[in-house]
Amino acid sequence: MNNTTATPLSATIAVDELGYYGEFGGAYIPEMLYPNVETLRRQYLGLIKESGFQDEFRRLLRDYVGRPSPLYFAPRLSAHIGAQVYLKREDLNHTGAHKINNTIGQILLARRLAKTRIIAETGAGQHGVATATVCALMGLQCIVYMGAVDMERQAPNVARMKMLGAEVRPALSGSQTLKDATNEAIRDWINNPEDTHYIIGSVVGPHPYPDMVARFQSVISEEMKSQLQEQTDRHYPDAIVACVGGGSNAAGAYYHYLNDRRVRLIAVEAAGHGVDSGESAATSILGSRGIIHGSRTLLMQTPDGQIVEPYSISAGLDYPGIGPLHAHLISSGRAEAVSITDEEALKAGFFLAQTEGIIPALETAHALAALDRLSFSADDVVVVCLSGRGDKDLDTYIGGMKDC
Amino acid sequence: MNRITHLFQHKQSRILNIYFTAGHPHRDDTVEIIRALDQAGVDLIEVGIPYSDPLADGPTIQQSSQVALQNGMTLSLLFEQIAEARRFSDTPLILMGYFNQMMQYGEESFIKTCKEVGVDGLILPDLPLYEYERSYKPLFEQYDLGISFLLTPQTDEQRIRKIDELSRGFIYMVSDASITGAKQGISDKQLAYFERIAAMQLRNPRLIGFGISNSETFQTACQYANGAIIGSAFIQALGQRENTVAGATLNFVRQIRA
Ligand SMILES: Cc1ncc(COP(=O)(O)O)c(C=O)c1O
Numbered sequence: 001m002n003n004t005t006a007t008p009l010s011a012t013i014a015v016d017e018l019g020y021y022g023e024f025g026g027a028y029i030p031e032m033l034y035p036n037v038e039t040l041r042r043q044y045l046g047l048i049k050e051s052g053f054q055d056e057f058r059r060l061l062r063d064y065v066g067r068p069s070p071l072y073f074a075p076r077l078s079a080h081i082g083a084q085v086y087l088k089r090e091d092l093n094h095t096g097a098h099k100i101n102n103t104i105g106q107i108l109l110a111r112r113l114a115k116t117r118i119i120a121e122t123g124a125g126q127h128g129v130a131t132a133t134v135c136a137l138m139g140l141q142c143i144v145y146m147g148a149v150d151m152e153r154q155a156p157n158v159a160r161m162k163m164l165g166a167e168v169r170p171a172l173s174g175s176q177t178l179k180d181a182t183n184e185a186i187r188d189w190i191n192n193p194e195d196t197h198y199i200i201g202s203v204v205g206p207h208p209y210p211d212m213v214a215r216f217q218s219v220i221s222e223e224m225k226s227q228l229q230e231q232t233d234r235h236y237p238d239a240i241v242a243c244v245g246g247g248s249n250a251a252g253a254y255y256h257y258l259n260d261r262r263v264r265l266i267a268v269e270a271a272g273h274g275v276d277s278g279e280s281a282a283t284s285i286l287g288s289r290g291i292i293h294g295s296r297t298l299l300m301q302t303p304d305g306q307i308v309e310p311y312s313i314s315a316g317l318d319y320p321g322i323g324p325l326h327a328h329l330i331s332s333g334r335a336e337a338v339s340i341t342d343e344e345a346l347k348a349g350f351f352l353a354q355t356e357g358i359i360p361a362l363e364t365a366h367a368l369a370a371l372d373r374l375s376f377s378a379d380d381v382v383v384v385c386l387s388g389r390g391d392k393d394l395d396t397y398i399g400g401m402k403d404c
Numbered sequence: 405m406n407r408i409t410h411l412f413q414h415k416q417s418r419i420l421n422i423y424f425t426a427g428h429p430h431r432d433d434t435v436e437i438i439r440a441l442d443q444a445g446v447d448l449i450e451v452g453i454p455y456s457d458p459l460a461d462g463p464t465i466q467q468s469s470q471v472a473l474q475n476g477m478t479l480s481l482l483f484e485q486i487a488e489a490r491r492f493s494d495t496p497l498i499l500m501g502y503f504n505q506m507m508q509y510g511e512e513s514f515i516k517t518c519k520e521v522g523v524d525g526l527i528l529p530d531l532p533l534y535e536y537e538r539s540y541k542p543l544f545e546q547y548d549l550g551i552s553f554l555l556t557p558q559t560d561e562q563r564i565r566k567i568d569e570l571s572r573g574f575i576y577m578v579s580d581a582s583i584t585g586a587k588q589g590i591s592d593k594q595l596a597y598f599e600r601i602a603a604m605q606l607r608n609p610r611l612i613g614f615g616i617s618n619s620e621t622f623q624t625a626c627q628y629a630n631g632a633i634i635g636s637a638f639i640q641a642l643g644q645r646e647n648t649v650a651g652a653t654l655n656f657v658r659q660i661r662a
Contacts, residue, residue, distance in 0.1 A: 018534070028503055030460040030529040031554035032578060034563075173466060174456065186459050193558055193581045291504040291530065292457070304479050305508035306456040 013258040013334065015325075019207020020296075022332060024324035027206035029294045032190040036198075037294075039113065041208045047112050048105070048215060060104050061219060064137070065094045067101075069220075071227035071383070076355040083376035086237070087358070087386040088224060088253060097361065097388030098217060098249040099130035103199055105216030107134040110197035117141045117196045121171075121185040123150055123178035123245065124316035124363060125157025126388055127201030132166035142166040145184040147177035150315045157392050175309035178245070178319045182293050202246025203323035206294030210251075210323050217252025224383060225256055232381055239264040239376065242385040243367040244337075245316045247323040249387035254335070264336065267326055268370040270312035271339035281310035282339035283322045284330045292321040298331070313342035313396060314362035316388075344369040346400040349390060361388035362396060407496035407524045408550045408573040411447060412609045412630070419631025420622070420660060421448035421611055422638050423500065425468035426485065427477030428454070429643060434482065437642070438489040438497070440653035446495065448611075450527070450633060453482060453501035460529045462585030464636035468643075479509055483521045490522035498550070498573075500527040515543050525550025525573045533563075533570060544572060552576045552611075557597040561604075568606040577601060577612045577629060586637040587615035590624050598628035619662045634660065 019025045019041070027037055047053055061067040070089045078085040090098035103120075110118060118135050121144070122128030128144040135142035144161055148170040151158050161168050174180040182204075189198045203210040203217075221240075229235040236257060242250035244267045257263040272280040280286060287298035290305060300308040300320040312318040322330075329335035340348075345362060348369035353359045360368060364387045376382055390397065411419070422441055426434045434451070441449050454472035458465060486497065499518065506514045506528060518526065526549060531540075533553065544551055550573030555564055558581060567575060580587075580594055601610065612625040613633030625632035638656055645652035 026532065026535070028530045028532060031559060031567075032460065032556050032581060032583075034556075035558040035560070173470075179457070183457055183459060187462075187583050190460065191582050290507060291502075294459075294530070301504070301508065303508065305502075305504040306473060 013328070015207070015211040019211065021325050021328035024295070024297050024327040025207055025210060026296050027294055028291045028296060029206045030190065032193065033186070033206070036189065036193055037206050040212070043113070044109065044208050044212050047109055053108060053112070056108055057105055061101065065100055065104065066092065067219065068223040068227070069093055071224060071231065073231065074356050077352065080355065081371045081376065082378055083380045083382045085371065086381065086383045088220060088383055090220065090249060090385060090387050091358070091360065091364070091389035095126070095130050095133050096391065097126040097130065098220065098252060098385070099127040099201060100133065101219055101252065102201065102213050102216040102248060103127070103130040103134045106197070106199045107138055107140070110140070110199070111138060113197060115195060115197035117143070117192065118199055119143045119145070119185050119188050119196055120199045120201060121145045121178065121181040122201060123147070123181065123318060124314070124361065125150070125154040125161065125392060126316065126361070128166070128168070129157050129160045129164070131199050131201070132161040132164035135166065136164045143188065144168050145171050145181040145188070147171045147175070147181045149176040150178065150181070153396065154315050154392050177315065179307065179310070186293065202248040203251045203325055204246040204293055204295060204321060210295065210325055213248050214251040214255060214325060217248050218255035220249070220252035220385065221254060221256040224253070228381070234381070236260055236263050237383045238380040239266055239374070239382045240385065241266045241268060241367050241370055241382060243268045243317060243363045243387060244322055244326055245319050245363060246321070247326040249385050251323065251325055253383070253385040265329060265334060266370060266374065267330060267335045267337045268367045269337060269339045270314055270317035270366055271341045272311040272313070274341055275339055279311035281312040281318050281320065283320060284337040285339060287321070295324050297321055297324045297327040314345065314366065316361070316363040317366060338370040338373055340366040340369040346397065349397060358386070359390035360386060361390050362393040364388055406548050406550060406573070407494065408448070408498070411496050412574065415447065416609065416630055418626045419447045419611060420657070421450055421631060421633040422446045422657070423450040423452060423633055423635030424638055424642065425452040425454055425465060425472050426482045427472030427475050428468040428639070429471065431472070431475035431477055433649060434485040435489050436649045437653065438493055440650040441657070442493040442495050443650065444654045444657035446657060447631065448496045448498060450498045450500055450635070451482070451486070453479065453499055453505055455502050455505060458502065460583055462583040462636060464586065464639050465584050468639050479505060483517055486523060487521040496524045497522065498525040498527060498552070499523050503528045503531040511540060512543055515547050515549055519547040519549055523549070525552060527552050527576060529554055533566060537570060541570070554578050555601070557581055557594070564601070564604065564606070568608055571608045574609040574611050574630070575606060576633070577610050579612050579614045579616065579625070582614055584614050584636055586617035586640065590621055595628070602628050619660050622660050
């Protein structure tokens with residue numbers, strides 16, 4: 001069990017200077033966005049690597065967010081699955097999900113870029129809450145775009161954002177979900193190029209966002225390494241399972257293992273009512289190569305390139321694309337994609353609640369449901385990224401309880 | 405010769421380019437609107453390919469795109485409509501769309517079909533300069549198709565020079581930091597930007613677009629550039645018309661040129 005030498009690699013997985021992971025990524029943006037995105041591209045690495053930045057980032061993650069988040073061995077779940085299942089408890093972070101790792105990083109960046117107005121998009125509302133939170137912390141104006149449909153199904157988070165002093169603007173176009181909220185946020189940034197920073201909530205969007213967000217979330221796998229070493233005597237697991245909306249919690253959980261082929265990476269997408277039902281968000285199966293929100297990636301679209309409206313019970317996974325890193329990992333075979341229906345996710349949410357006493361976010365419930373689909377040996381160490389807590393989803397869970 | 409090139413050889417000022425969304429208000433209006441614009445004597449016609457996620461567009465064009473898609477507009481139908489319009493119209497015609505649309509059609513097929521049906525140039529606001537230069541420039545040259553890159557008040561000088569080097573036909577000057585949409589006036593800050601660009605002596609002609617909506621803003625734009633592009637205001641006029649497409653178009657163009 002003590003083998004810590006990494007297997008040699010044919011190609012290292014990393015973003016190149018123009019923002020590509022293999023064929024995916026780049027910055028496909030109208031000229032109106034170019035100066036802001038280019039400034040970020042030129043400056044993000046330098047700013048993030050400054051020791052002052054790192055000190056402040058680390059201090060806030062520790063004292064404000066409550067990191068490190070525990071790595072919890074789940075005995076009853078392990079017995080059921082037939083593997084050694086560990087839960088990386090991002091649900092215990094301040095605001096209840098992994099999203100705040102990224103917003104802390106980006107708000108520090110925004111301040112160094114002298115921006116005074118912050119915008120964000122949100123699906124489940126977790127990223128919106130995490131953005132509203134750091135804006136309150138720094139005393140900056142905050143506007144969050146949210147699909148009108150999502151405002152209804154994640155009402156508790158709308159109330160939280162408002163209490164934190166943010167303005168929540170409904171996105172009324174298209175399917176009125178995450179894709180449309182993202183469009184509205186991008187349009188806002190076009191209209192406000194001078195004073196505004198756009199805090200994207202996942203590893204999507206034009207370069208440098210996917211890489212920048214992955215770096216801020218990489219604290220998840222950084223901690224996993226030492227926690228696994230301590231608990232299992234080995235710094236790497238056999239598999240990491242994470243749900244993928246845009247893919248930020250997955251990117252963070254994979255990050256330090258991307259080039260360690262001993263670790264299976266499992267990306268769990270939302271199948272909605274079923275991959276073939278016409279109501280799904282399983283992008284890696286239903287998607288094809290194209291451009292969404294400024295990035296060359298996999299997305300659900302018609303033969304004419306019109307973006308298809310996705311569907312999932314979970315607002316955070318209800319997105320017709322995936323980040324370019326994940327498009328690369330999945331199409332190169334480095335990551336395996338699994339898709340989970342609404343019903344399977346609801347069941348897995350209840351199961352975790354009643355076996356381990358943890359109510360997971362509906363997004364996370366998809367990752368948990370995937371455990372039943374995969375085969376492991378009894379001594380395999382499997383880490384599930386428990387990306388968030390389920391308080392925001394209680395209405396949906398209770399509505400779905402009849403069937404579970 | 406490419407019709408855009410030909411146009412600018414003969415006319416350098418007060419160029420009026422009118423934009424509309426294909427398939428809006430009704431699917432088969434495309435040909436009729438081109439006919440009306442042609443008869444009203446506009447210099448350039450810009451046809452928007454309806455898109456589900458038009459990032460650079462404001463509510464008017466978003467809505468017209470959504471309606472057009474609901475009407476069943478597709479790219480192949482649009483190419484048919486343009487081919488039909490080319491039987492009677494010789495006005496330079498540009499397609500405006502998003503890069504994903506060209507990608508899904510197949511980049512070279514798209515460029516080739518454009519040329520075959522009589523399209524003279526493209527505007528693809530999210531096609532990066534580096535990607536055009538690296539992958540598509542030879543195709544545009546081979547098929548003699550124009551391409552207009554955008555510049556904005558925030559574009560720096562070095563990049564403006566690059567945009568001028570790569571654009572074929574004319575440069576699209578975005579009037580203000582904004583998405584598309586009809587606005588009222590033009591500010592002093594915008595005028596200073598127009599002057600700054602005019603003084604750069606670019607090799608391409610310049611048309612000013614975004615927020616040009618009436619005769620006054622059109623006149624102003626024409627003082628600083630070779631002409632202007634009007635979109636949202638025309639789409640609104642078409643939507644609110646009590647008249648035929650031809651009548652509404654003629655009225656609109658008369659008012660702008662007044
Ligand atoms: C708890 C939770 N998990 C996962 C996601 C999906 O996002 P990502 O794929 O970027 O981690 C969200 C998004 O809102 C979320 O709130």
